[in-house]
Structure formats: C-alpha cells, structure tokens
Amino acid sequence: MEFKDIDATKPDFFKQLEVYYRDKIVPCKKSKEEVFDQIDRVFGLTLLQESDLKARKLDSYHDVKQAFAVCSHLCIYELNRNSASKKYYQYHEDRFSKEYPILIFYSREEDYLDSNCSLLQFEIKIMQGIEASDIDSRSSGFKDYLNCMYLLEWAWTMNRF
DSSP states (O other): OOOGGGOOSSSHHHHHHHHHHGGGOOOOOHHHHHHHHHHHHHTTTEEEEEHHHHHHHHHTTGGHHHHHOTTTEEEEEEEOTTTTTTHHHHHHHHHTTTTSOEEEEEETTTEEESSSSHHHHHHHHHHOOOOOOHHHHHHHHHHHHHHHHHHHHHHHHOOOO
C-alpha cells in the first residue's frame, strides 16, 4: 500500500493506516521530560515569562494573557528559529503572521503538551509514542496516534518543505 492509496473518507480508514504504518509503530511511550529533551536537543527551546510575551506584544496571541491568568501551572516555550526548525516555521508562517513564534505549551497540572503549530503538534504526539496496550486494544489514543502520523505525512507531501 502506498500513501496515495489511503482514503480518509472510507469507513476502513484506520485499518488502512494500521496497514500502512505497521512497521513504523513502536510501543514506547515517553515522558514529557524525554519529549522536551528531544525537542530541545533538535531545535532548542526558550522558556518564556509573561513579561517576555507582553514585551513582544504576544499577550493576545492565542489567548496567552488569559492562559497565564487562569493557569499558573502553564509553561510556555518558544521553539528556537534555526535550520532544524525552518520547515516548521515556514509552515507556520504560511498560515499565520510572521511576527508570531512557534510556541509549545506545557500544563504541569494536566501533564499535557500543546503547540500553536499544528505540524509540530503532530510531531510531538508521535514523539511521545504509544503504549502497547493502546495498540492492542485499538484505543482512541491509538487512532489519534495513527491520525497524527497520517496528517504529518500528508502535510509534508502537500507542502513539500
């Protein structure tokens, strides 16, 4: 099966994804710390404070000001702009203003990672990995993992970065 043969409109879409990604699915759930370390090693991360965001006039971007007010447990990191992150920034800037950086949000309370760049969000979910039990039970987490793999590959194919 080739990527172009996958049809997201068919009822067996997730079965198609299982077949296509069979050799790429490795059960190895990583901790948030391991994912952060990997992202930091590959791209570099800068922890931002609320004052940093305000100074750069980012306090209204994606409700960051509200997020800080409500979530004292929220950490916001900026993905460093370099050759490793170039394709993510190109994708992000094609969809948003060039003045906004790619941000990674980490909620300590919910132990959850998120990003304002959908492409990086897919990559983060794939980096986090999947538990063997999710694969065996074909859980919603497993379907989300497969979907992220598909959407990431689709984005790379369509955008040709």
